[in-house]
Amino acid sequence: MSVRINFINPFGTPVYNNLIKETLLSYARPDTEIVITNTENCPENIDYYYNKHIVELVVMEDVMRAEQQGFDAVIVGCCYDPGVRVARELVDIPVIGPLEATIMMAPYYGHDYVLVTDHHKAVPYLRDLTKLYGGPECRDVTCIDWWVTDMIRDTEGVAKDAIAKCRKAKEKSRAEVVVLGCTIIAASMEKWLIDTKAPRDETILNTNTFALKMAESLGDLKKQGLYNIDRGGYYQKPQQRNGSEFAEVRAKFGRPSAL
Amino acid sequence: MSVRINFINPFGTPVYNNLIKETLLSYARPDTEIVITNTENCPENIDYYYNKHIVELVVMEDVMRAEQQGFDAVIVGCCYDPGVRVARELVDIPVIGPLEATIMMAPYYGHDYVLVTDHHKAVPYLRDLTKLYGGPECRDVTCIDWWVTDMIRDTEGVAKDAIAKCRKAKEKSRAEVVVLGCTIIAASMEKWLIDTKAPRDETILNTNTFALKMAESLGDLKKQGLYNIDRGGYYQKPQQRNGSEFAEVRAKFGRPSAL
Amino acid sequence: MSVRINFINPFGTPVYNNLIKETLLSYARPDTEIVITNTENCPENIDYYYNKHIVELVVMEDVMRAEQQGFDAVIVGCCYDPGVRVARELVDIPVIGPLEATIMMAPYYGHDYVLVTDHHKAVPYLRDLTKLYGGPECRDVTCIDWWVTDMIRDTEGVAKDAIAKCRKAKEKSRAEVVVLGCTIIAASMEKWLIDTKAPRDETILNTNTFALKMAESLGDLKKQGLYNIDRGGYYQKPQQRNGSEFAEVRAKFGRPSAL
Amino acid sequence: MSVRINFINPFGTPVYNNLIKETLLSYARPDTEIVITNTENCPENIDYYYNKHIVELVVMEDVMRAEQQGFDAVIVGCCYDPGVRVARELVDIPVIGPLEATIMMAPYYGHDYVLVTDHHKAVPYLRDLTKLYGGPECRDVTCIDWWVTDMIRDTEGVAKDAIAKCRKAKEKSRAEVVVLGCTIIAASMEKWLIDTKAPRDETILNTNTFALKMAESLGDLKKQGLYNIDRGGYYQKPQQRNGSEFAEVRAKFGRPSAL
């Protein structure tokens, strides 16, 4: 029952792939296969919602392609969980967003959490996501004010700033758990922890890892015929209603009708 | 201080434009200029979130074009308020969604409201919007289960079904106000009310009308230099940070860099 | 379709009327007529709830008189929105409170807001109002600790204190928008902005202006026969049930039966 | 340590006093003294908010008079809790509203509650009160659609209708406790229970009784010097700031300055 997972780095460039590879693969089950890909021909950052919106469209296409290629589950590697809920409308394999997955597993680590993300532009959007997702009490959302394109050039700097910010945020909000609301911060800190062999005595959750665990679980259920997602409302599929219209829609907008 | 408003019908076809024209223009202020346009080369319905996502991208481009053409405000004519919040990131003119505008003016009409939309696929999404928007208590969200492409062929049938549903929803939820959570239902009922000269003794709110009133007000404020939207977070503009990147992003994705 | 609006300064004295006149009239539409009046024979401040309660009774009478005099809408010029919801029970023209109007339009300016009012006595009451109104997330309510009778003697001092407090409140609460929860603070700051020609680069909302815009919109709707407020519950009218009892009630309490 | 309580029937007429006397006095502690009075020269029902507003002003005066006459606590006998929170601003004795008192004691009787009040006009207002008060989960608010002036002429009819409605409301909302959100319904049912000696096997709470128990407790605390209400914000007293202004305010509005 080995599970094949496509981790889609949505940032429109392969430059983040190695960081994810180094920091994620060792936490997979031995029989899990992870393929890390990235979106193409789209913005290389999701710093603004317009970029995010374009990226999401490509993510949706990549998710459909992953299903066609036989993957059992997909992770979209960004804590905006970009395109994740819409993608569930399109495919029959589970689609996992790192933020949602982590928030829902956070209660095993502490009573409530604070969210630390990359820059201030993300803060209000993540406030909305925490409201929509529910889960344990989110006591605050804050950021380290780095842009993702800078992070990849100094992952150690990111890790250090993030740790300092996590401590400060925890003290200020008196939350018990810190959720790293940015996959590149999470990977940067993971890399630093691996490199320095620093002890993991603080409860700071790596959103990539939890996305992986959720993807393995849901991938199992998918293979066992237990991913019987409700298709009567929120996740009703456009293909079911009118397959040819769905193809036309894509063509009309200038996207390849055949994935 | 006359205000020029672009009402963008987002459904990718001009077939709804006349209905809006007939049912909206008479409620504008005498000095308000309304130009009704529609999105092009995109899905002709927003029944699924994938369609919605594509349409939103075109809406954002149309909103940017409207700003360049000197409009003072834009209405996006669908109760998903599609692309509205992201579009505010992109332009300096106010962007109005009919649902948000109506909910925020509903307290003048009654204590709480029930939302009646087109079909069951929209219900969970509108539940989320009412949660994010806030406003007076939303006592329920329900639908008449019509698709928009059928509505335009029988606006009278829509009106009659909607009135029956509004009464039922009001009785069941004991809400005081009914908000019509679909611009085409709202226009169909308006047309029927105009045609039959039926009395307006039920508090059923036409979301197009409230969008218009909100657009006039915000258009005034824009012209008076009072639309000083906060650009430090949620609505921070990508163009401010890196204008050339913004152009490239659009080009890269195959959209015209010059609007 | 010109709209006639009665702005009722509720503070029981004409001393605030000029300040409102100077800071509000220029934001009206050219065809809007605004008449600024004030309550009489009642407390000259609303610093305590007892005062507020008396003032509200006079406001209700003034609102009924405004309707008789043919006004299309009424603004009650205080951010307690004093008597506003009860007054909607009494008349068929829209009654606007500055706080409610501004909160409901705040989402066009930013993701969430902080409320800055006059003194600490108002803070818990405004907390309750923000809970009842709903609207975008209110991240905090705070004050500058001035009494209204002092403000009118030093509007510049008020403006400066308020700006400092707005910045501090925004930083502390990390809200994006500041709503000035006191019409006299709002007018004082407006006057200072006009006098000094200071740039409006901070998103601090003048509650009087938004009340005006809401009044113009609802006044339009009233004139168009679209202010079909629900009379079945919250806003059911006492006059409808028993007109003579309503007159008696007023007489019995020693208020003029004929307005 | 006997406690003297003034039960103010706020309805502007003595016709309800006997009903309260018959149904309340026997539940007082032996050493509690209860004096039942009624407001005068004001509306004789609180069916509309305008009436309520006038009545509240008289209630506040009656509460001040009760303090001067040495009462240890006051109950305002209506489930709108009319004037109760404002009256706490004015006096140093506790002021009890039947609705608030009962909601706060309801958790001893069951997990959640449904509120059954007199007529539909009261429903939205009570919804707001339950939101402001907090307390256990209110699963619904409904009514029997009687006016108070009819009730006093047929208390048995009221009792029977109320019991039927309580059962129906409980079944529909699946609440465990019914709170009678109208003091005259509560007294009518109490009278019927006493007269018929019917078993009290349903958990339907008489709001008068809980107001009495709360008044006895807070009256005790007052006598023991433990009613040290916070005077720094919500309940700050106008008399403290400026005693002569407070007297003038009352005189100016045509109310007796000396109570």
Next chain:
Amino acid sequence: MSVRINFINPFGTPVYNNLIKETLLSYARPDTEIVITNTENCPENIDYYYNKHIVELVVMEDVMRAEQQGFDAVIVGCCYDPGVRVARELVDIPVIGPLEATIMMAPYYGHDYVLVTDHHKAVPYLRDLTKLYGGPECRDVTCIDWWVTDMIRDTEGVAKDAIAKCRKAKEKSRAEVVVLGCTIIAASMEKWLIDTKAPRDETILNTNTFALKMAESLGDLKKQGLYNIDRGGYYQKPQQRNGSEFAEVRAKFGRPSAL
């Protein structure tokens, strides 16, 4: 109608009994009889939830014994309100927890409250309780970081630390009322207030006192046949369904079947 109340000190030792006696008895009504007992053969602190769980089992037995001994009401003297809601399932006399009783009476003292408890371990649990109980707005939960076994050796130190913390918590949260979320802190401060005759000019609520007042009220109602608790759901009794099973359950677990 004198009421007999059993105050159960749940900490498994008599060392706290005198402190409660000294600080509580004088606030009882003259005809109230209070018997202070303590749990036995169980942990002597409730610092951890495991301890709490064991203590709760003994509390439930003590509550059943209190009923058999003819008490009219029981107070469980700890602000975890340990075992209180489960105990209501077992007996027909009211069972009072100090935290719940105080929160529900706090609105008479101010608009909102902050909770000050003993140590940081209790903070998240009390956050949950305030969420479940409802009541007025809880603006924060904080602690003085003392363990109960240290407190009894230095009640004056506790009182002084608690007062300092209350002031700080009030300032930070801007709450109006402080609820002492630990009965031993509350008693220590009461003792200090009595000993020093310090004025009670700060609104800091002694949770023991409010539990007593609530117990007297509910004890009265019990004696009057008005404690008709709902036995259809949350408080349904195991003894009703199967009396012999209930006895066996206790025996099987090694607890005395006869109390």
Next chain:
Amino acid sequence: MSVRINFINPFGTPVYNNLIKETLLSYARPDTEIVITNTENCPENIDYYYNKHIVELVVMEDVMRAEQQGFDAVIVGCCYDPGVRVARELVDIPVIGPLEATIMMAPYYGHDYVLVTDHHKAVPYLRDLTKLYGGPECRDVTCIDWWVTDMIRDTEGVAKDAIAKCRKAKEKSRAEVVVLGCTIIAASMEKWLIDTKAPRDETILNTNTFALKMAESLGDLKKQGLYNIDRGGYYQKPQQRNGSEFAEVRAKFGRPSAL
């Protein structure tokens, strides 16, 4: 990295073990080892909270024993999630409750959920749990009104009643997902689905299965050194503070000090 999981059936009897075995084991990963045990010397049902409380104490001991025996994770097989959060205080391996695990994974299956449990006594308690857990919107909690001891004698009858109730609950609440809030209902329905090979076209979630998936994931993380639960507050361990006291506490209460 094979994971060893102890599924503790908490009902105090082995009679349910086979049902769990038949319906759960086939969904485990091939390398997962599941050992199904049951509590002993405790109540054989959790129909009342008193029973639950006793059972929880035994569950906690069983969880500690499971840790000593080298299990990597524990599932407590009842949807009250009995003793689960307290047990996390005691051990360093993850402790999973079926209800919490399922609610947190429900958003992958639909927008919101309705909870169907065994009997009406459980309903209010589960309402509280859904409030504390958070997660997606719980639109209602309802039950089939069976007792667990009857279920095991007629699992087919349970399955049929549960399916009928799920459909009804879904229609009434308009929720998209049904969560079976009782592990024995869930297993009964699973058995019926396996036996009849009925299609799984309705989104009814088996809480045992989700508990298993969550246990596998957290068991993985535990083995990888990534279960760094926060020990500073809610999950602070009593053993850390005072190991001998912890042993004494257990001894004093008559429980074996050595597990």
